[in-house]
Amino acid sequence: MRPHPCTATRRHRLAAVNQDTWPVMAILSTVTNSLPPCPECSSEYTYELGALLVCPECAHEWETAPGDEASQSVVKDAVGNVLADGDTVIVTKNLKVKGNPTPIKVGTKVRNIRLVDGIDGHDIDCKVDGFGSMQLKSSVVKKV
Numbered sequence: 001m002r003p004h005p006c007t008a009t010r011r012h013r014l015a016a017v018n019q020d021t022w023p024v025m026a027i028l029s030t031v032t033n034s035l036p037p038c039p040e041c042s043s044e045y046t047y048e049l050g051a052l053l054v055c056p057e058c059a060h061e062w063e064t065a066p067g068d069e070a071s072q073s074v075v076k077d078a079v080g081n082v083l084a085d086g087d088t089v090i091v092t093k094n095l096k097v098k099g100n101p102t103p104i105k106v107g108t109k110v111r112n113i114r115l116v117d118g119i120d121g122h123d124i125d126c127k128v129d130g131f132g133s134m135q136l137k138s139s140v141v142k143k144v
C-alpha cells in the first residue's frame with residue numbers, strides 16, 4: 001500500500017532538514033577551532049562576523065589579525081623570491097617592447113625597481129637602460 005502523499009512529503013522534508021543541519025554544524029565547529037581565543041576572557045567559542053571576531057561569552061568584538069592583507073600583496077619573482085622596492089633584478093626572458101626594434105634581452109639588469117599595482121598584472125615600475133621607464137611583470141624577472 002502506498003502512503004498518503006501528504007505523509008510522504010512531510011517525512012521527506014524532515015529527512016532533508018536533518019541532512020542539511022549536520023554538515024553545517026560540522027563546518028561551524030571547524031571554523032571555531034581555527035580562530036584565536038577571545039583576548040578578554042579566553043573563550044574558545046569565538047566566531048567570525050564579517051571582518052570582526054566576536055566572543056559569544058563576553059560579547060567582545062575585535063578585528064582579525066592585520067597580517068592577512070599584507071601577505072596578499074606580496075610580489076614574487078619568477079622563482080618565488082619576495083620582491084621589495086629598491087631591489088635589483090635581471091630579466092629572465094627576451095621582452096618585446098612596443099615601438100622598439102630590439103627586445104629587452106635575457107639577463108638585462110634592472111636597478112631600483114618599484115612595486116606598483118599596474119595594469120594587466122604589471123607589478124614592477126622601473127627604468128631599463130636604453131629603453132627608459134616602463135612596467136614589467138614580476139613573473140619575468142629574478143632577484144639578484
Ligand SMILES: [Zn+2]
Binds near residue numbers: 041055057060
Ligand atoms: Zn570573551
